[in-house]
Amino acid sequence: MPQVKDFAHRLARAVAQSDPDHFTAALPKAQRKGRIFVDYLRNQCGATAVMPYSARARLGAPVAAPISWKEMETITTGRFHVGDAAELVKRAASKSLSGWGRADQSLPDL
Structure with missing residues (x-):
């Protein structure tokens, strides 16, 4: 559902903005170094964790x-x-x- 993916993406960005030293929503691995990637893409059909x-x-x-x-x-x-x-x-x-x-x-x- 597009609404679920949109919500998950906005939530991931909000978490990353609230504590950018610890969290990121950036997809490229080079931009994630030393932080937790809030993976909003795991909330879609066929995605696994x-x-x-x-x-x-x-x-x-x-x-x-x-x-x-x-x-x-x-x-x-x-x-x-x-x-x-x-x-x-x-x-x-x-x-x-x-x-x-x-x-x-x-x-x-x-």
């Missing part, structure tokens, strides 16, 4: 894993793969990732 702790179908079987804000300062590429299962289980229970999927916030009035 990877759930946390899922292995990706790529060379080396990298694993999508949540990271802390502190880690955002140093991580430049994916660093976990399926062989890191024990470390990932330990990280999931760590204090630094406690409540990583929760947020006490409201959406902006667009």
